[in-house]
Amino acid sequence: MVDIITRDLSHPSARAIFQAARELHPSISLSTVYSTLAMLKALHLVKELEFEGMDNRYDMDTESHVNLLCTRCGRVVDFDFVPPLQNEVETLTGFTISEGRFEYYGICAPCRS
Amino acid sequence: MVDIITRDLSHPSARAIFQAARELHPSISLSTVYSTLAMLKALHLVKELEFEGMDNRYDMDTESHVNLLCTRCGRVVDFDFVPPLQNEVETLTGFTISEGRFEYYGICAPCRS
DNA sequence: CTCCAACCCGGAATGATTCCGAACTGGAGG
DNA sequence: CCTCCAGTTCGGAATCATTCCGGGTTGGAG
Numbered sequence A, B: 001m002v003d004i005i006t007r008d009l010s011h012p013s014a015r016a017i018f019q020a021a022r023e024l025h026p027s028i029s030l031s032t033v034y035s036t037l038a039m040l041k042a043l044h045l046v047k048e049l050e051f052e053g054m055d056n057r058y059d060m061d062t063e064s065h066v067n068l069l070c071t072r073c074g075r076v077v078d079f080d081f082v083p084p085l086q087n088e089v090e091t092l093t094g095f096t097i098s099e100g101r102f103e104y105y106g107i108c109a110p111c112r113s
Numbered sequence C: 001c002t003c004c005a006a007c008c009c010g011g012a013a014t015g016a017t018t019c020c021g022a023a024c025t026g027g028a029g030g
Numbered sequence D: 001c002c003t004c005c006a007g008t009t010c011g012g013a014a015t016c017a018t019t020c021c022g023g024g025t026t027g028g029a030g
Helices: A002-006 A014-024 A030-042 A086-093 B002-006 B014-024 B030-042 B086-093
Strands: A047-049 A057-059 A065-070 A076-080 A096-107 B047-049 B057-059 B065-070 B076-080 B096-107
Touching: A002 A014, A002 A030, A014 A030, A030 A047, A057 A076, A065 B086, A076 B086, A086 A096, A086 B065, A086 B076, A086 B096, A096 B086, B002 B014, B002 B030, B014 B030, B030 B047, B057 B076, B086 B096
Parallel strands: A065 A096, B065 B096
Antiparallel strands: A047 A057, A065 A076, A096 B096, B047 B057, B065 B076
8 A cells, every 4th residue: 555655756636646556456445545645745755735726645755846726627746846945935934844845737738739 | 885995905805895885884794795796707806716625715906916925914005016927927828818817925014023 | 776797605515534343264272 | 264353445424615596676778
């Protein structure tokens, strides 16, 4: 189960993981998917992404990067980048930052053509 | 109702808006708050923010900026900045970007002391 | 005064996620 | 080989923010 999740780099939803897992373990339940995800989240092996109006998605790449969401087909694409201003933001706002989230919404090339 | 929402710059949740609105209009219902928010969203006068594990928050500043969320007290603070890499991301990924979201999670100064 | 559209109401429905207690499993130790 | 136990999984019920719905109110045009 853990393998099924961590090897799926397509930013799947819980339901998509559930369906994929079913093909290997037909008796698996959605509860198991959620509890495994909770465990992996706690270990910082997956990052939970919330996109407006869609199910949560799970990202196996926990490094800091931008996620691009296609609002037409739901595809999520990673884009590496180092957020440049965390220190500056911390000094100017007084926050101690533990995590960042950077997302763009748009239409991907395949959907546009 | 529209005024109550658009003048509240504290990044309130729907429930918080509801409670504030009740003080002026004791008979107001949560449905009205949600439908007004839906209208304002459609007009791009408010931006809906989703933070992991919390109610959605509503931001009256629809300009592009970073939102800092204090995971202890729920306070949300704005931090102006112009996302530097949208064009670069578009050419490298083929996406046509319509909107960006930039969030940091952390602990605010009052909560830390 | 009448009518209509826009707004509002309460309450029920939705649906992803979480919670719960019971059943299963596989390996450690006898 | 058996027993036991902790960890995993199960299904189904509960949660709860949000959405949906059908009916009531209202205020301004004509």
